[in-house]
Amino acid sequence: MKTYTKQVLLVLLMGTFILSFPFVPTAYSLSDAYKNNIYNPGILKPTDSTLKVKVGKTAPDFTLKAVSGEMISLKQYRGKKNVVISFIPAAWTPVCSDQWPGYNIVKDIFDEHDAILLGITVDNIPTLFSWTNQMGNLWFPVLSDFWPHGKVAQKYGVLRSDGVAERALFVIDKKGIIRYSDVHDINKRPLFEDLVRALEKLKQ
Amino acid sequence: MMKKIIVCMLVAIMTAFMIMGYVSAASSPPAAGGMLPDIKLSMPRDSAEKSYLGLGFFGFGSFKIPEIKASLVIVEIFSMYCPYCQREAPNVNQLYDKIEQNPALKGKIKIIGIGAGNTSYEVGTFKKKYNVPFPLFADGDYVIHKTVGEVRTPYFIGVKINPDGSHQVIYSKLGGFEGVDQFLEMMIKLSGIQ
Numbered sequence: 001m002k003t004y005t006k007q008v009l010l011v012l013l014m015g016t017f018i019l020s021f022p023f024v025p026t027a028y029s030l031s032d033a034y035k036n037n038i039y040n041p042g043i044l045k046p047t048d049s050t051l052k053v054k055v056g057k058t059a060p061d062f063t064l065k066a067v068s069g070e071m072i073s074l075k076q077y078r079g080k081k082n083v084v085i086s087f088i089p090a091a092w093t094p095v096c097s098d099q100w101p102g103y104n105i106v107k108d109i110f111d112e113h114d115a116i117l118l119g120i121t122v123d124n125i126p127t128l129f130s131w132t133n134q135m136g137n138l139w140f141p142v143l144s145d146f147w148p149h150g151k152v153a154q155k156y157g158v159l160r161s162d163g164v165a166e167r168a169l170f171v172i173d174k175k176g177i178i179r180y181s182d183v184h185d186i187n188k189r190p191l192f193e194d195l196v197r198a199l200e201k202l203k204q
Numbered sequence: 205m206m207k208k209i210i211v212c213m214l215v216a217i218m219t220a221f222m223i224m225g226y227v228s229a230a231s232s233p234p235a236a237g238g239m240l241p242d243i244k245l246s247m248p249r250d251s252a253e254k255s256y257l258g259l260g261f262f263g264f265g266s267f268k269i270p271e272i273k274a275s276l277v278i279v280e281i282f283s284m285y286c287p288y289c290q291r292e293a294p295n296v297n298q299l300y301d302k303i304e305q306n307p308a309l310k311g312k313i314k315i316i317g318i319g320a321g322n323t324s325y326e327v328g329t330f331k332k333k334y335n336v337p338f339p340l341f342a343d344g345d346y347v348i349h350k351t352v353g354e355v356r357t358p359y360f361i362g363v364k365i366n367p368d369g370s371h372q373v374i375y376s377k378l379g380g381f382e383g384v385d386q387f388l389e390m391m392i393k394l395s396g397i398q
Binding site for chain 2: 032109136
């Protein structure tokens with residue numbers, strides 16, 4: 001009887017041990033807009049870089065090509081617009097595909113705070129073109145930091161060791177000063193209200 | 205002794221897989237003909253929304269979908285971040301208007317939306333952007349989304365509520381409407397409310 005009890009306990013213990021391994025989430029992107037074309041890299045290390053910029057300091061300038069073909073520099077907004085930079089890791093991946101489409105319906109909130117949004121990934125233009133086409137017409141420029149690979153992400157200290165960018169947000173005021181930064185857990189989408197609060201603080 | 209340990213390990217692995225199988229089976233999308241999984245929604249703060257759902261003016265805490273005072277509840281799983289949900293929003297609003305403007309349907313068919321992975325703020329942003337007239341609920345940590353099988357969005361579930369309080373899923377499908385009128389007619393037919 002004692003041996004039997006021991007065996008039952010052993011089975012329960014081992015079962016609990018096996019079940020304690022995290023389940024791998026199913027591969028999905030929430031929106032049906034992308035059908036089955038989203039590649040799921042699984043759960044990644046939350047952050048994997050060392051930030052090189054600081055709130056209160058001047059944001060490093062850059063010039064990148066947008067999907068539209070236009071060359072866009074950070075400094076062109078100096079004295080004119082506040083700038084939100086949204087680095088996202090890669091096209092055709094789960095969380096990224098469900099981030100910019102949300103920003104796409106809140107142009108009025110950006111306008112209210114006299115801000116422009118610049119979306120940046122390390123993907124090349126053709127990839128960004130096909131991917132962003134699934135999102136509808138984006139009101140903000142999407143820039144390619146493909147070549148030299150991840151140069152701008154590197155400058156800001158948000159280039160991960162595998163060559164993709166972090167999921168990071170920077171709010172830069174009209175003087176070119178970084179007023180907010182959030183290098184977010186790559187596996188999670190930043191809460192929109194946190195960005196809105198950062199924009200509201202620009203007025204203070 | 206070694207043999208016993210190996211046997212125990214095999215039994216443990218089999219038990220674990222059986223439990224995992226149960227868990228994954230429980231999180232598949234609700235099937236037509238079946239019942240809804242256990243979904244708890246926070247009582248709306250807005251008294252007009254409470255009144256629309258027939259939950260009583262003094263209701264608080266949480267409630268379950270079959271408690272809504274209706275013969276049919278149409279549940280949309282959506283996200284503020286989903287382009288197709290954004291595109292579908294005017295159609296769902298139109299569906300609401302058609303129901304509310306028809307005396308034979310008003311009060312019998314209710315619509316709610318659940319924002320998968322959306323906080324209250326994000327759900328509120330979507331509501332404001334598209335002037336959504338029906339109640340929307342936040343599911344910021346994907347708890348509800350997991351119980352409905354992590355469906356892609358927009359996803360519609362039709363739930364028939366019987367006078368005795370029991371319920372039955374009559375429709376469960378991914379994707380928007382082909383036409384608002386056709387969708388409404390199909391809902392009426394499937395639920396047999398007319």
